[in-house]
Amino acid sequence: MDTVWHWLENWLISRRNQNQSIQTIQAYSRDVTDFLKFCEAKKLDIYAIETSDLREFLTFKVEQGRLGRSSLQRQLSAIRQFMKWVSENHLISQNITKDFQLKRHARPLPGLVDPETIIQILEQPAPKSEVQHQLWLRDKALLELLYSSGIRLSEVQGLTFKDIDFQRKLIRITGKGNKTRIVPFGESAKSAILAWLQIYQLWKGKFKPDDAVFISQHSGEALGVRQIEKRVKFQAQRAGVNVDLHPHLLRHCFASHLLSGSGDLRAVQEMLGHSNLSTTQIYTHLDFDRLASVYDQAHPRAQKVKADT
Template sequence: MLQEYDHAELLEIWLKERKIQNQSVHTLQAYERDVSDFLLFCAHKKLMLSDVETSDLREYLAFKVENQNLSPSSLQRMLSAIRQFMKWAEQGQFMSFNPANDFQLKRQSRPLPGLVDIETVNQILDQPEPETEVQQQMWLRDKAILELLYSSGLRLAEVQSLRIKDVDFNRQLLRITGKGNKTRIVPFGTKAKEAVMSWLQIYPLWHGDFVPEANVFITQKGNPLGARQIENRVKFQAQRAGVNVDLHPHLLRHCFASHMLSNSGDLRAVQEMLGHSNLTTTQIYTHVDFDRLAQVYDQAHPRAAKK
């Protein structure tokens, strides 16, 4: 049965135990500062310690980064103090589980992946088709590739190895075999469905055997399209659209993740669609959308209203 104490009492008890364990005065002061700050955040959210979830911890650390411009080492120190406090609270049955157990920060900051805005992506995908018949056919294939990369966040190898039997047009789902031969099911949009269906009408003309095991994307000779060929076609179609972007398949995957997360805020769902085994890999996409941040601020903060 969980024991009921208020936050200040719990922190005081914990710090006394740390002092008995001969922790230095400097360490105790840092513990008190870091943990009390987090508990104050919980109090503002009207959260009891037993109700804290991983999402609350993530929100708190994001708040500290955005407002105090903390270094990675400061964040690690802060998280370490909170993790130790919650571990102690769990062992003492002040909370049923420790949400900080599996929460990790990357030791080295990773640069954000380059992004292309939605308007630029649309400019590439909605560009006019070429004039010659052969180029029109190649465009239909390339557009299907581009649409799937952006619609479903597929890796290059996943597009290359996609087979006809992996595409469920009725439910608009793809069966993807990703890293480590792990299989996942991801949705694809209506635009991508239309593009793939248009391409498959051309498919038999390129001597492609329309059988379930066949690759979806092939060359004009009917052979499976290679990874380098896909990269070159993606780059070419961006250039043809007049876009000054070094477009490659992984960049479209980045755009998918960023735009999905920006509009949904559902990190777990984006993780599933990307096929990330670890949520921290997906968290690289949780960079600040400053336009949205300003909009939320203007709507939510009592002192933000513009007269």
């Protein structure tokens, strides 16, 4: 197995040379290492691994790690990309992961995409073709903003340059019922939008405050909602992620991941533009077991009152 670990090391170096983030490379390393250790424990020869071995490994991961479907897909994607690299470098003759697919289940409810999978999509290598590279810079800015701010499809479609405050990393949104709210966005989204603006000016020239931020390469007009949906889906597929990604799912992931990290339901409500807190509770699929535990520990009336003696 020493040879296999050498392959893994060289593959990770190739990922670093493609300017992928440390977090993404660490996730790749962790996922592929798990698989190689499984093969080592089972005394499986890397040159003779079969589809049944991969299926057994994934079953083992579900049983031992209680992985969700999206986490399983992420791990499979990492293994698939590693084995593809090994095959393309003529180190093995057959890549058994090429056509391997998880059994299809009913489409899961929104919000089940983990942060690592989202990062895999956002930090995938840029295409080598100049045209596709430019389209990727636009799409990456779009994806980063949707995930970073949680704005709706219609809101990002109508976004103009005057709505963006780059210095303070804020955007002004006019949402449902013509209600205006201010939403922050992250440094990654800011960098992605600034990179996209260089391409924007190549396509259309100098922009005006009222111009749409996201435009078509051919017409120079604002992207339509269907075009945005198609580009979001396309970039998820290009990253090798078997997730039916769409703008509303990114909005949901934004809310779920932010709520999980902060626990601040009111802040999430404000950023989503929900007038009713109950809407946010339903939308973010709150972990009610966790909330019940917090309530039991913190609320003075949570515990049964002892009877007077």
